[in-house]
Amino acid sequence: MKTSYVTTISLDEDRLAKDLAQAETFRYSEAYSNYLIGGPWKNAMLWAAGGDTGSGLVTEYAYEQRPTFTDYGARLPYLQDIISAVAEPDLLQFVRLAVVSDSVIIPHRDYLELGELPEDQRPAHRLHIPLITHDNCFFSEDNTVYRMRAGEVWFFDAAQVHSVASFERKARIHLIFDFADRPDSGPLLRLANASTGDRFPAESRITRPPLPDSRRQELRRLADLLTIDNYRDVFSLVIKTHFRFDGGEDFAWDTMTALARACADPTVLPQIQELRQYFTLDRSDSKE
The missing domain is CATH 2.60.120.330 (B-lactam Antibiotic, Isopenicillin N Synthase; Chain)
Incomplete structure (x- = not known):
């Protein structure tokens, strides 16, 4: 559905x-x-x-x-x-x-x-x-x-x-x-007045401005700070940016992966790759 x-x-x-x-x-x-x-x-x-x-x-x-x-x-x-x-x-x-x-x-x-x-x-x-x-x-x-x-x-x-x-x-x-x-x-709902219009009505959509190059550069500089100890904090900033600016498809995961590749801590990239697999591709061995 x-x-x-x-x-x-x-x-x-x-x-x-x-x-x-x-x-x-x-x-x-x-x-x-x-x-x-x-x-x-x-x-x-x-x-x-x-x-x-x-x-x-x-x-x-x-x-x-x-x-x-x-x-x-x-x-x-x-x-x-x-x-x-x-x-x-x-x-x-x-x-x-x-x-x-x-x-x-x-x-x-x-x-x-x-x-x-x-x-x-x-x-x-x-x-x-x-x-x-x-x-x-x-x-x-x-x-x-x-x-x-x-x-x-x-x-x-x-x-x-x-x-x-x-x-x-x-x-x-x-x-x-x-x-x-x-x-x-049969149907899932008992509601008789279901909408058949736009999946996302105009009044529900949020129009975000394109992510400025200056803001994208600021995000890239987070690689200088990124470590295994603070990657969730950095990820939070990236996700929040997604909700305020249009950075393109897969912005949050692609940005976090790029930051992990650029940072000095070698343990971050494997962690982000593992999380991306878990959250978006395969949790077959997990109970949560």
């Missing part, structure tokens, strides 16, 4: 506030926080196989068990209503309440580690509904940067290289749905 805006649902702010206050009492998983530079990627499972809140790692659930609301999901009546109104339960595998702030996410592809699961059980389609967000929260798919606004429903092609940046301490809170790929089972 290609990344595309679907529709916008009206959020009941009072009911949402009550559920989010209740969710503050949950013990959130920080699974997949290695994808972030900044704060953790906190998530609470609201719907999963057997109703198990589990570890948050999608490789560690008993897929043979029927998915249903978890104990956390059962305590959030308004979010239950949203989930039930939006998604066809027979195809829905996971719903997470995900919280991020003041962080960037390393450009990556999802689902790479799920190759051993049967095709009819393997998560293959993702949906996002922002509940709380802000204007300094951005998504990117390849070289397209865009915003998702509160209440918007988006299909999200997690199999493509994508990234996220949140430039504020204010929490960005999303519902994230994962669906199985069973084409003969």
